[in-house]
Amino acid sequence: MCLAVPGKIIEKYEGEAVVDLQGNRLKVSTALTPEAGIGDWVLVHAGFAITQLDEAEARETWDYLQQAFGDSTGQPAGDEDTPGTAP
C-alpha cells in the first residue's frame, strides 16, 4: 500500500537516520527530507522519509494505525505485503 508510517528521528547520519516507529527502530534514507533533524517527525514509506509532519498529526496517525492495523508497523497482521506502493 501507499501507506506511510510516522516516526521520530532519534539518530542522524549522512543521508540516513534512525527513526523510532513506536518502539521499532528503523534506518531510513533522508534523501527526500534532507532538512529533517533529530527530534523531528517524518512519514516513512518504503525505507524513505518522504516528508516531515508535526507531532500532533503523527500521534493521531499512530492512534489510527494501531486501532486499524493492530500492530506497530502499520502493516496488516498476517499479511506479507510490503509497505506500499499504492498512491
Next chain:
Amino acid sequence: MTAAVAELQQELHDWCRRLGRRAQFMEVCGTHTVSIFRSGLRSLLPDNLRLVSGPGCPVCVTAQRHIDAAIALADRPGVIIATYGDMVRVPGDHGSLELRRAAGADVRVVNSTRTALQLARDNPDRTVVFLAVGFETTAPATAVAILEADRANLANFSVLMCHKLVVPAMMALLSAGDVPLDGFLCPGHVSVIIGANAYQPIVNQHRKSCVVAGFEPEQVLRGLTGLVRQLVEGCCELENVYAAVVSPHGNHTALALLERVFEPIDTPWRALGTIPNSGLGLAPAYRRFDAVERFGLTIGPDRDHPACRCGEVIQGKATPAECTLFGTACTPLDPVGPCMVSSEGTCSAWFKYGGATRAVPRETAP
C-alpha cells in the same frame, strides 16, 4: 465509532440529504479503498452516495506485458529479482514470480530500494533487477537508488520501469467518459510528493471536484463531505483536508529527483491502454540501468485472462461482484487477477471485508 466520526458522519448525511440526488465519487487510491472497508465506513454511507474504486493500486494497473517481462527476467541465469511483495503472486502468462521461485528462480521480496541495492553489492557475480512499480510516492526511492548505483558504478543493478503517474490516469478516465463521476477523493501520500495543486488541471479542464484526504476515517469523511458540499453549492474546487501533511506544491527535493533521473513517457496500463505521458522512463543519462535495454527484452502484447474483469474494476466500470470469477475461481489464496492479489486491490478488499453487502446500483454512462 468515536464521537468525532459520528459527528462527521451526521454532517455528511445532512449534506447528502440537501443534495437530493445521487452522487458518485472515485477514491483513486488503493489505500483509501482498504481504509474505507476496514473502518466500516462503506456500510455507513448515505444511500445516495456511491464510491467507486479507481486505478490506484500499482500492482493492479501494471500492464500484463510488464508482469510477463518480469517473470521472463526471473528465468534468466544469474538474475536476482528484487520486488515489493505484492508483485510476487500476480499471475502472468507462464505462472507467477512465486511459481518461478519455487522452480528455482531467485526472487527476493524487499521493502525498500535500499535493500535491492544492497543485494547488488552483496552479489557482485549476479545481476539484480528491481521491479520499479508504484506511483509518485514510491518513484523517488527508485530515483535515489539509480543515482546511488550510478555513483557507485554498480553495473549489476538495473530496474524494470513500471512507475506510473496518477493525474494522467485520472484525466484519461474522465476523457473516456465511461463512468460518470462527480469528483475525486484524491490520494494522501502521492500528494505528499506531487502536492495538492497537481489536481488543479482536473478541476480546470474537466470541472470535477478534487479533495485531497488522509486515510483515517475522520479525514475520509471530511473529504467526502467536502465533495458533496461542493455539489450542493454548485461549485467545483480543489480542496485539501490533509493540509497537515500535504502541501500545495509537494516535496521539492523528491520532485527534483524525479525530474533529474526520469522523463515522462507514454506507458501501457492494464485495460486503459497506453496513456500519453503517464509513466516514468529513465532519462538518457541513466538509461544503462534500464533492464529492458540491458537484457534486450522484447515487451510483448498483453495477454490478460479472458474472464478476469480487473481491467474494468480499476476503472470503476465493474464491481468485483460483477465478475464471475470473484470468490469462486479467484480468491486471495488462488488469485486470477491482480486486484485479488494486492492487499489494496479492490477485489481483495471486497473479499476480505464483504463489500458486496451494500448493493447501491452503479450508475452507468447514458
